[in-house]
Amino acid sequence: MPIARVKMTRSRMLARAVLVVVLPLVTITAAKAQSVADFYRGKTIIYNLAVPDGASWGLYARTFIEHLHKHIPGNPTVILQVMPGAGGVIAGNHVFNVAARDGTVIGTPLSTSMVFAATDPDQVKYDPRKFSWIGSMAVVQDVITVWHTAPAKTLDEAKRTELVMGATGKASNSFQDIALANNLLGTKFKTVRGYKGGAEINIAIERGEVHGRATTWDSWPGSHPDWLRDKKLVHLVQLGPRKLPEIGNDVPLFRDLVGEGEPRAIVDFVGASLAMGRAVYAPPGVPKDRIEALRAAFVATMKDPAYIAQARKLKLDADTWQTGDAVERIVNEAFSLSPALIQKAKSAIDLP
Structure with a gap:
């Protein structure tokens, strides 16, 4: 009997010790969650x-x-x-x-x-x-896109013919993607900055003030699915880690067009x-x-x-x-x- 009592006492002591350790942790966790909710x-x-x-x-x-x-x-x-x-x-x-x-x-x-x-x-x-x-x-996957009536409708043509592209500020993809294409691919894009946003550039494209813009791919199905449906947009090049088939298998991936080493490292840095x-x-x-x-x-x-x-x-x-x-x-x-x-x-x- 004494042995049984000792075992029981030890078991109870262990249980109490566990409770002493666990209960404060539970209380702290609950209080933490409660403080955020409060x-x-x-x-x-x-x-x-x-x-x-x-x-x-x-x-x-x-x-x-x-x-x-x-x-x-x-x-x-x-x-x-x-x-x-x-x-x-x-x-x-x-x-x-x-x-x-x-x-x-x-x-x-x-x-x-x-x-x-x-x-x-x-x-x-x-x-x-x-x-x-x-x-x-x-x-995000970017594309450089022009209107269907633009004087150049391929990347090679854009290396010979000037295209006017709308942009917001110098810190935007609408400016940086275009500059990157001019400097690494030899295109002749001319950028017009100062538009307040993509919607304003789209209006300028439709009015013929500019030929196109660089933007995120999903901005097109999101804002102008009708332009995609009616084939009013021509995508010249896509920028991202890999080609997206929905943009078109014939639309080249920018990083595939530059050599390995520094040019590709630059593209990947901008692509961050x-x-x-x-x-x-x-x-x-x-x-x-x-x-x-x-x-x-x-x-x-x-x-x-x-x-x-x-x-x-x-x-x-x-x-x-x-x-x-x-x-x-x-x-x-x-x-x-x-x-x-x-x-x-x-x-x-x-x-x-």
Whole structure:
């Protein structure tokens, strides 16, 4: 009997010790989750969009925030704030320096403006490595496209005939893709800058003010499926890690047209913005538990059947999303290149 009592006593002591260790952990975890929910309950999150709300970027942002709120603890309201200008630099400066650092401001930058910070750090007031990256809704594939009546309708013809292309600012893909083609492929594109966004450039194309533009591929089925259906657009070259068959097997991939070594390294560096895609970020300094909650909410939204169904209905990419860690790695890799190579990339996209 004494032996049995000793065994029972030891068992009870062990059980109590386990409870002493486990219960505080459970309490801390629950309190942590509760504190995030308490913070966001009744709050409004501002979703800052770096481009005009008139094309694919706006479609992605609106579709995303429509479903995001229900996956954030406390179910806050999420509203869209549109802040275009300077190829995304204005929004980047704002989110980095002005926006609240408490988790109530998130947004989507123009991804080229993040790479622009590596080539022209003096022209921006943000460091992409210090943003809190939440995730990316989709990888981006760019195309250089002209109107069906343009005087040149192939890449070879564009090397002999001048084509006028619309663009926003120097930090945008509408400018950088065109400059890259001129400098690495020998095309004769002439860029007209100053348009407020893609929708405005599209109007200029239809009016005959410009012949075309560089943009994300999915902006076309998203904003002008009628132009695709009626074959009013001619795609000259696509930019990205691999060819997309939906663009057309006869449309060459930019990186396949340049030699290995430095030219391809430059193309891949500029293409880091495509790999980042339609990213979601928050300012630096947001409490870690709120960033973790936002990252978890992002993943839950990407996996939400309602979000996926709506995205596909709108012809948006619901399959190539990435986590915040993945976007962070892309940004850090872009900034890890040698200063000499970054300088050559800067020259290739016509940045002084």
